[in-house]
Amino acid sequence: MINEPVLLIVIPLFAGFLIPIIYLISKKAIKYIPIIAVFYNLFVLIRLIQINSTSLSYFTTGGYKVPFGINLIFNSQIGIILFAINLLALIALIFFLKKEFHLVNSFAYTLGFIIAISAVNGMVLTGDLFNLFVFMELAAIAGYIIATHKRGYYPSFLYVIISTFGSLLFLLGTITIYNVSGTLNMASVSENLVDVSPHFIVVLSVMFIVALSSESELLPLNAWVPKVYEKTSITGSIFFGSVLSTAALFAVIKVLVLVFKGGYEYLFNSLTIIGLATLLIGEFVAFKQRNVRKIVAYSSIAQAGLIISAVSVSLKNGTITDSIFNAAMFQLLNNIFAKGLILLGVGLLGYYSFEKLKGIAGKKKFASILITIGVLSIIGMPPFAGFWSKFFLIKSLIANKMIIFVAIFLASAIFEVYYYLRFIQNMYYEEFDSKIKINQISAVSYFLMISLSFMIIYIGFNPSSVMKTISDIFTGGII
Amino acid sequence: MTISYLIITAGIMSAIIYLVSKFNWKAGTILQTLTFLIIGYFLYHNGDYSSSQLAIFNNISLNFTYSYFNEIFLYLGISVMIIVSLFSIDGIKNYQYKPVYNFLTTLIFMSILGVFGAADFITLFIFWELMTWVSFFLISMGKKYSKKAALLFLFMSMIAAYLMITGIFLIDNAVGGITFSNLINNYGSISYSLKFKILMLFVLAGLIKGGVYPLHIWMRTSYSESPDSFTSILSGILMKFGFYLIYLIGLFFPVAFILKNNPSKLISELPSSTFFAYLAGISIIIGTIAAILQNDAKKLIAFSSVSHAGYILLAFTYGTSMAFAGGVTHILVHALTALGMFLSIGAVYFRTGTTKIDELGGLIKNMPLTFTTYLVSIISLAGIPPLFGFVSKWMIYQSLIINGSYFLAFAAFFGSIGSFMYVFRPLAGVFLGQRPKKFENVKEVPFFMKAGMLIVTILTVLFGVLPGLVLKPIISMQQSIGIEPIKASLYRLFSGLTTLDMLVVFTVFGAGFILALIIFLLFAKPTRVKQHEQYTAGEIVPELQTQPSIYHYAKNYYKPFSRIFDKFPSMEKLYKKGAEYLSSSFGVIEEFFYEESINGYIWLISITFLVIIAIRWF
Known part of the structure; x- marks a missing residue:
């Protein structure tokens, strides 16, 4: 029983049900439940990664065989990505319990968080379209709670509206697919979609593109991203920046690979264009910002655009172009750590606007250096992790003669380098305003940051083997 | 000692130098000078041409070589760094961030060894990028306007770097490897148009880094605002990276010089x-x-x-x-x-x-x-x-x-x-x-x-x-x-x-010099005059006390000459205008796509629907 990936979903969910009961007994004790659950999750994941091979395998639930019951898809590469996601969730959680537990409605927030972890794991694992919808809804509902912060309710409200719109479209698309294909299993859907008329596919694709854009931070449904990132708590920002966005992107990629595999050139062309537009617009707008959280938000939008467009380019020919796809997944993995590190570090410093961060490195040297590592990784400077993912991406794109793609990507990357390093420069070389109160950073927080930067440097010095462990996620064949 | 060991040594020493500089910056700088000297000595002592690999990466190994084509550049880099480091032992006294300065200049030294010692383009690129961000931090340490200067430097350097990486992967595609020797051996198999593209990418990157008009715009501010001893490194070595690139690509792509000797198509x-x-x-x-x-x-x-x-x-x-x-x-x-x-x-x-x-x-x-x-x-x-x-x-x-x-x-x-x-x-x-x-x-x-x-x-x-x-x-x-x-x-x-x-x-x-000196010593009868004397002619000029520099004889030194070029169009102003225009258009984009109200948002969604369907129809 311990070797079932479904545990990753069930355990947090169970913990979520446990919380109200424990809350009646002791209000403080609910702190420990999510930690235990996520630790257990990580433990299960390590076991699963060891046992499972690199080829995709189905895990049925409830004894129903594959096309009928709900099933989970797992292999060791998905395990690695899940591990990174859960690790970041753990970091956010530890930080939350240590620092922000007393600041917010602790009961709702803890509950929301643990449910969100369950939903996120579900989004990554599930092999069923309707099931994916359920998990996305669950994540979104938990996300509303996490996004809400006393600094402002408007972003959370905007998030509710936009994400509901996306969900509705997704549901509509799922129903339509069920109508024509008679199944909801992602892999079987693609087999049954072969005879459907191309016009129908167009409508379906448009539905899915727009529906998935809200969670995966793509245009046109990403207006909630900068506002939520800006106003939510530190825990919330790490959750949205590293955990939810990664899982949502992965879910989108999974839908693209499993449902729409085969020659839907039109879908992938439009997604490439939308992704590149998201990339460019995200970087351009981030260029204007003078608030670190907004910068990370827009850059996260841009990265999502980059990854989705790279993935759709790699899927265009009906088969997966491995090199581009793997590089995109590597980029996804690297962004988890780098974004988490920056958001955590800036959150610990306690200020987000350039004005207030001026010269803060003089007072908080070590924290600033760790943030710098995150930034240097995200902008792709050697010897950090981000350099290699950018490197492999450019390499594979040029190898497949996508020169225009590369040109757009690199042009936007120049802006990214510029605004991120402007932020770092502002932290190091401006005069410190002595009126600003310096926040104390505890040893635990430092430990969390160090572990993240250690990951970045480890990948930076060992890129090939790390990339190998996550490559060929969907091409290893299905057992 | 092969170059790979020297680079590792430089990397390790950078951390040690930083720690020593924390306690005593002067000792740290002396240690830096000695490190550079010793590394230079080992390179010289070894003498023979050699190649080496740094295989801490599993599949990607960094190749270095010490060979006929880069020997002179390696020595140039090392000697400039030794001289500047020696100068810095007293010269960085007034700097604000001395330990960091020493640490970063040691990293610059490492990147110089890497760029000049590289035997393949990827190694060259990695150390080039290292140099870029380290230089960014170093330039930012300088004078009042150094932050803007550093950002401009960064912007231009990134353009150069990205042009270069595109060129590198084009080479990789064409000849199936990025080592220099591979390129030389398979040079003939590259098609003409591809050769032209690669050449253009590399030369443009080199021209930006080398500061050739009209891509020189980063040089004025970076040079004047960066810390003085780093300016020497910047102009002594880092700017030469650009020409090293052109030189390399010229060696392997015999476009200009080799053409005239061995005429080819x-x-x-x-x-x-x-x-x-x-x-x-x-x-x-x-x-x-x-x-x-x-x-x-x-x-x-x-x-x-x-x-x-x-x-x-x-x-x-x-x-x-x-x-x-x-x-x-x-x-x-x-x-x-x-x-x-x-x-x-x-x-x-x-x-x-x-x-x-x-x-x-x-x-x-x-x-x-x-x-x-x-x-x-x-x-x-x-x-x-x-x-x-x-x-x-x-x-x-x-x-x-x-x-x-x-x-x-x-x-x-x-x-x-x-x-x-x-x-x-x-x-x-x-x-x-x-x-x-x-x-x-x-x-x-x-x-x-x-x-x-x-x-x-x-x-x-x-x-x-x-x-x-x-x-x-x-x-x-x-x-x-x-x-x-x-x-x-x-x-x-x-x-x-x-x-x-x-x-x-x-x-x-x-x-001739000695003759002139003798004549000067024998016949010259200098009269000592105080500053401003020739202007005032005994009159009392009120501004002389408050603003002495406007009466300085070096003020408007070449006024007649500069008057000719008063109306000369400035490339930097043109770029500046372009940048302002771009920046304001980014604001418009932000307002359009990320506005506050939900109402405008509905439009965006509808437009997206239309566009996606339109793509299908056209």
């Missing part, structure tokens, strides 16, 4: 080398004029670098064996002279706190060695015999004359004559003339700064008298790549037209 089809030669000519002229108009000594040298970048590019694109050797020599010349000029101006700044020419004056009495360094460097830079600069310019001129190109010859001579004007301005304004009262008690710089400057001076004179010391490795490099080497002995150079004997030149000039 490429020559007739490729207009690039002529185009770049003319660009180089324009760069020389514009750099010279702009330099003449500067009032800040460091900005002046920055624009002189634009002009000299033009000389190097001209030599590289021009084609003959002599011009090629002249180009490589000019890289060394410019590294050495820019080093001397920036160190001496840095020394002036160290004592006086300004580099504005019209605020200084008469410092020759206070800082004789600094003056000597500056004087020797500018003589070399202007290409006046008998110093090192004359050798490289002679070589470039020889090839120009032999091949006969009027515009380029005009540009080259214009640059030479113009350089007399601009190098003379700081000489007269900073070191000669009357000394402002507040600088009467200025002392000569401390020992280690003097030592650094002295070494530069000695090297400039030594290489001027015995150019064979530098030309020997160039000749052996030319032999190795299979082009006809230039003919030169220890102090003689032979072109097709004439022979240059630097020893004779030196003797003649030395004798």
Whole structure:
């Protein structure tokens, strides 16, 4: 029983049900439940990664065989990505319990968080379209709670509206697919979609593109991203920046690979264009910002655009172009750590606007250096992790003669380098305003940051083997 | 010791130097100098050409080589770093972040070893990028406007880097590997149009880094605002990375120089080398004029670098064996002279706190060695015999004359004559003339700064008298790549037209100097006048006390000349306007896509629907 990936979903969910009961007994004790659950999750994941091979395998639930019951898809590469996601969730959680537990409605927030972890794991694992919808809804509902912060309710409200719109479209698309294909299993859907008329596919694709854009931070449904990132708590920002966005992107990629595999050139062309537009617009707008959280938000939008467009380019020919796809997944993995590190570090410093961060490195040297590592990784400077993912991406794109793609990507990357390093420069070389109160950073927080930067440097010095462990996620064949 | 070990050593030492500098910055800087010296010694001691690999990455190993084509650049890099580090032992006293400065300059040293020691393009690129972000932090440490300067530097460097990486992967695709040897072996299999693309990408990257007009815009502010001792590294080595790239790609892609010796199909089809030669000519002229108009000594040298970048590019694109050797020599010349000029101006700044020419004056009495360094460097830079600069310019001129190109010859001579004007301005304004009262008690710089400057001076004179010391490795490099080497002995150079004997030149000039000195000592009757005396003629001028600099004789030094260029369009202003326009359009984008209200948002969604469906229909 311990070797079932479904545990990753069930355990947090169970913990979520446990919380109200424990809350009646002791209000403080609910702190420990999510930690235990996520630790257990990580433990299960390590076991699963060891046992499972690199080829995709189905895990049925409830004894129903594959096309009928709900099933989970797992292999060791998905395990690695899940591990990174859960690790970041753990970091956010530890930080939350240590620092922000007393600041917010602790009961709702803890509950929301643990449910969100369950939903996120579900989004990554599930092999069923309707099931994916359920998990996305669950994540979104938990996300509303996490996004809400006393600094402002408007972003959370905007998030509710936009994400509901996306969900509705997704549901509509799922129903339509069920109508024509008679199944909801992602892999079987693609087999049954072969005879459907191309016009129908167009409508379906448009539905899915727009529906998935809200969670995966793509245009046109990403207006909630900068506002939520800006106003939510530190825990919330790490959750949205590293955990939810990664899982949502992965879910989108999974839908693209499993449902729409085969020659839907039109879908992938439009997604490439939308992704590149998201990339460019995200970087351009981030260029204007003078608030670190907004910068990370827009850059996260841009990265999502980059990854989705790279993935759709790699899927265009009906088969997966491995090199581009793997590089995109590597980029996804690297962004988890780098974004988490920056958001955590800036959150610990306690200020987000350039004005207030001026010269803060003089007072908080070590924290600033760790943030710098995150930034240097995200902008792709050697010897950090981000350099290699950018490197492999450019390499594979040029190898497949996508020169225009590369040109757009690199042009936007120049802006990214510029605004991120402007932020770092502002932290190091401006005069410190002595009126600003310096926040104390505890040893635990430092430990969390160090572990993240250690990951970045480890990948930076060992890129090939790390990339190998996550490559060929969907091409290893299905057992 | 192979280069890979030296690089690891430099990496480890950077951390140790940082820790030592934390406790005592002076000890840290001395340790840095010793590290550089020892690493240089090991490279020299090993002697033989060798290749090595750094395989801490599983599949990606970094290849290094110490070979005929990069030997001279490695020594150049190491010696410049040693000199600057020596200078820094006293020179960084006033800096705010000394330990970090030492740490980062050691990383720069590492990246120099990596770039010049690379045996494949990826290694080169990795260390190039390392250099970019480290330099960004170093430039930011400088003066008041250094942050903007650093950002501009970063922006331009990233453009160069991304052009380069695109070129690298094009090569990788075409020949199935990115090592230099692989490229040489499979050069023939690349199609012509691809060759052209790759060449353009690399040369553009090189031109940005090398500061050739109109891509020079980062140089003025980066040079004037960065910390003084780092400016020397920046202009001495880092700017040369660009030309090293052009040199490399020229070696493996025989576009310009090798073409003329071994005519191949490429020559007739490729207009690039002529185009770049003319660009180089324009760069020389514009750099010279702009330099003449500067009032800040460091900005002046920055624009002189634009002009000299033009000389190097001209030599590289021009084609003959002599011009090629002249180009490589000019890289060394410019590294050495820019080093001397920036160190001496840095020394002036160290004592006086300004580099504005019209605020200084008469410092020759206070800082004789600094003056000597500056004087020797500018003589070399202007290409006046008998110093090192004359050798490289002679070589470039020889090839120009032999091949006969009027515009380029005009540009080259214009640059030479113009350089007399601009190098003379700081000489007269900073070191000669009357000394402002507040600088009467200025002392000569401390020992280690003097030592650094002295070494530069000695090297400039030594290489001027015995150019064979530098030309020997160039000749052996030319032999190795299979082009006809230039003919030169220890102090003689032979072109097709004439022979240059630097020893004779030196003797003649030395004798002339001694004669002039004797005449000066015997007959000159100098009268000492106080500053401003010639202006006031006994009258009391009220502004003299409040704003003495407007009566400084170096104010508007070349006014008649600068009046000619008043209406001259400025490339930098054009870029600035473009940047402002871009920035404001980003604001519009933000308002459109990320506005506050939900209402406008509905439109966006509808438009997306329409667009996606429209793509299908068209």
